[in-house]
Amino acid sequence: MNDYIICMDASGDIIADIAREHNVAFVPMEYSLGDEMRTSHGCEEEEVLKKFYDGQRNGDLTKTSQISPFMYEEYFKQYLEAGKSILYFCLSSGLSSTFNSSKLAAENLKEKYPEQEVLPVDTLAATGGIGILVERAIENQKNGMDIHENYNAITAIVPKLRHYFMVQDLMYLKRGGRVSAATAIVGSALNIKPMLEIDKNGKLITVDKKRGNKAAMTSLYKFFAENFDQESGNTVYICDADTPELAKELEQRVRESCPGVEVRRTMLSPIIGAHTGPGMLSMILVGK
Known part of the structure; x- marks a missing residue:
């Protein structure tokens, strides 16, 4: 179980160079700015972010959409079919239902992909808190931890x-x-x-x-x-x-x-x- 990817959702913040260098995957999330629907794929460009916050200042309403279990399944399949397991860092269950949706998706995928695993981490975190955990997970993986060892090491840090x-x-x-x-x-x-x-x-x-x-x-x-x-x-x-x-x-x-x-x-x-x-x-x- 050492062939696994590290994945986070787009609500987390991490230094873009770190994410790129270590091939961190992002589960995309949808949001709106006024009447315009957008999709965040993680580590947005500064120009996009400035336009977003300027829009808020000018009165544009903003909201987000939840990720359904089906959407998680469709996203995770690309890695499972390539023979990779997934250590997934999710927005706090105290702020969103996405963790429960990702767990349900992981359970639904077990039968079809018995050789791989999806391990969602309830980070109890947001923004840079997820970034800190992902950075630790990257180091753990580089040091040879398999997916279960890494999951246990990370969940010990969460509190x-x-x-x-x-x-x-x-x-x-x-x-x-x-x-x-x-x-x-x-x-x-x-x-x-x-x-x-x-x-x-x-x-x-x-x-x-x-x-x-x-x-x-x-x-x-x-x-x-x-x-x-x-x-x-x-x-x-x-x-x-x-x-x-x-x-x-x-x-x-x-x-x-x-x-x-x-x-x-x-x-x-x-x-x-x-x-x-x-x-x-x-x-x-x-x-x-």
């Missing part, structure tokens, strides 16, 4: 992932049912920047509020300083929804305080950006 982020407007999360209407209305008042985490069950929770972007960015840096543990993992992801100035300042503060850290900067996938809105900024790492 240690930490996501902390700010959003400009909670109304995007409210539209997708991720936070309540009352929380969204309160959080959107008077330049208050809500601070959110993904909890141990992979669900979004609001944990703090900061007045203005600078205070929110400082809170993200403080989160890094309190939670980063170089022995647990030296890679952190800073993902932003087209707010490069704040992301760059956060990166500089992280590098100055911990020169050896591997900082990955990416723009946020439109699959997640559809629900967070423009101006989101995150700090994602493996915690103590």
